[in-house]
Amino acid sequence: MAAPDLPIELWLEILQYLPRSALHGMLGLSRVLFEVVMNDLYEEIRFISDDKAMLKTFDQMKFAGIASRVRRLLIQPAFLPALEERTGLLPKVQDRLSSRWWFNKPLRISPARPVVTFNPLGTPEELEVSRNKALRAATGALALCHNLQTVTIVLYDHTATPQFNLFLDSLWQSPTIGVSNLRSLSIRTTPAKLPRLLLPLVESSKMFVNLEEVTFDITPSRLELAGNDHNRAVDALKSFFKAFGNNLIAVNLSSTRLHLVESVLGSMQPLLRLRKFELLTSLSSKQRWQPENISKFIANHASVLEHLTIKPYARRTVYHESDITYARWINPGINDATRPSAFAGVVFPKLKSLDVGLRDPSETAPYTWPPALPSRSHSSLLPNPSIFAPNITSLTLTDVSLSFPRIRDLVNQLAEDRSGGRILEKLNIMVETLTPPVFDILASKLPHLRMLTMDFNIISDLEEVRTYREPDRSLEFRELIRARRYPRWKLQYLRLTSVGFQCSARHPQPTDMGVVAESLPSGVELDSSYDCYCHMALDSPVFNRHMIHHH
Known part of the structure; x- marks a missing residue:
């Protein structure tokens, strides 16, 4: 037996x-x-290459027991020819160099010339045969995936060959995919590619009855845009939202081209089912930003939004793209004429989660790292959460390290009586100086807080540090924390991070987390996982560890 x-x-x-x-x-x-x-x-299929392993996977997917397991599909065809390979011309040198370190180097630009390259993988004809074989195999295999729920397409400066376009068309026209469970679509591409990817979807929109979440990550091409590429991208997005608007629950938009985002949002009819909205774009006066279109879209959905993310920069771009224009839009002065059309003038009765990238209006100079200490102003960077979002349970504030006075004011606002509103359970903030008084005020004012993430620049026993060059006072901080106890604090998760010495990413601080955990009730989860792959992360025994602390 x-x-x-x-x-x-x-x-x-x-x-x-x-x-x-x-x-x-x-x-x-x-x-x-x-x-x-x-x-x-088999839960996630990544269609990236056209090699033998990929063909073997598609062959295995012909069995119903395997095809039924596929839930997510990533299409990132690295095997397609690059644009310059297709045209036979090299783009200008300056278009190929994206690193800012090249800007000050004198370059002699020669005229475009035919590409003469040696490809060890085969001749152009052999490569085309291999590509087409993989695309045909993918077409047949994916038609059997009745439980596919998520599709992600990543296509930048590669040529969308006729066979690849046929593959995509067959994907959208397949009744086994469209009518069944497809719920999430993510497209990461350039403005020039966007219409070709979206218009077949729009034509088959009646088949996608369950599509609820879309993400558009639109990034610049290495090559110059044609004259009408921008307008065609805007029109394609408008057509998409017109076709799918009544179905969408979550919309995520990221683009360095602010005008593209403004044009789309300004013309969009209210999305009746929208609950989650993420906007990541370069909000600054440099791009001649007029907040009316974005403000109108947010105001039209304020009564139904439950999750809102706003960052003044697109994905994989830099923080200093934003400026004081964005700061004034988030929280203008009481007598500011722009207040009625600003973010601060909107009330979100159902909002549960808010993630806002802040900007300090007192910082008139370009952003530098590390930021100046202390802040020249302690004015609030965010409207009073207890007023504009009375039911908020999760708050994330990034990009500006808060001084202790700003932390105190924020916590006092969050602790205010919200007339029966919900209690804040999750807080993620950046602080200038991690000190014992920060934990004192959090424990006393927000005793029901369950998850706390804090990123700090300096750790000290002093309430406010005047300069980054002061001696390290982490030992003094730990001594004071060890003497404290927060028995009524219901914290269940703690993560403390600080910038690494040899890495720009934020690294966990397990020693400091352990000391703080001693002052808390037993059973707190300490998150010591790394978000980067530097040598410190790879050498760490706690690379991806979530540890429960017991006394």
């Missing part, structure tokens, strides 16, 4: 302590592990 299998909950607990590489070797240990491994192998 076969031994009874372990409960699935126990297997999942065991797998948390094992690296993912060990999972596939456990395929035959039990039926539970077989299902876990098979889902791990």
Whole structure:
């Protein structure tokens, strides 16, 4: 008689302590592990290359037991020819150089010339045969994936060949995909590529009855835009939202081209089911920003929005793209004439989660790292949350390190009686100086806070540090924290980070988290995971660890 299998909950607990590489070797240990491994192998299909391994995967997907496991599809065809390969001309040198370190180097630009390259993978004809074979295999395999829920397309400066376009058309026209479970679509591309990717979707919009979430990440091309590419991209987005607007619950827009975003949002009819909106674009006077269109869109959906993210820069761009214009829009002065059309003039009765990239209006000079200490002004950077978002439960404030007076004012506002509103449960902020008084005020004013993430520049026992060059006072901080106890604080999750010495990413500070956890009730989860892959992260024994602290 076969031994009874372990409960699935126990297997999942065991797998948390094992690296993912060990999972596939456990395929035959039990039926539970077989299902876990098979889902791990086929739940997400990444169509990136046209090699033998990819063809083998598509061949395996012809079996119903495998095709039914596919939930997510990534299409990032790195095997397509680059644009300059297709045209036979090299783009201008300055268009190919994206690094800012090249800006001051004198360059002699020669006229465009034919590309003469040697490709060890084969002749152009052989490469085309390989591409087309993979695309045909993908077309047949994906038509069997009845449970596909998420599609992500990443296509930048590669040529969309006729065979690739046929592959996409077949994907959108397949009844097994459109009518079933497709709920999320993400497209990362350039303005020139956007119309070709969207218009077939619009034509088949009646098939996508369950599409609820869309993400558009529009980035500049290495090559110059043609004269009408921008307008065609705007028209394509307008057509898409007109076709799918009544279905959408979540919309995420990211683009360095502010005018594109403004044109689309300004003409959009209210999305009746919208609950989540994310906007990441360069909001600054440099791009001649007129806030009316964005303000109108937000105001039209303020009564239904539950999750809102606003960042004054697009993904993978720099912070200093924003300026005082954005700061005044977020929270203008009481007597500011722009207040009625600003973000501060809107009330969000159902908003639960808010993530805002801040900008300090007192900083008139371009942003530098590290920022000046202390802030020249302690005026509030955000409207009073208890007024404009009485039901907020999660707040994330990034890009500006808050001084202690600003932290105190913010916490006092969050602790105000919100007339039966919800209680804040999650807080993620940046602070100039991590000091014991910060924890004192959080524990006393927000005792029901369950998740706390703080990124700090300096750690000290002093309430405010005057300069970054002062001696390290982390030992004094730890001594004071060890003497404190917060028995009524219901904190369940803690993450403290600071910028790494040899890495621009934020690194966890497990020692300081452990000291703070001693002052809290037992059972707090300490998040020591890294978001980067620098040598400190790879050498750390807690690279991806979430540890429960017990006294």
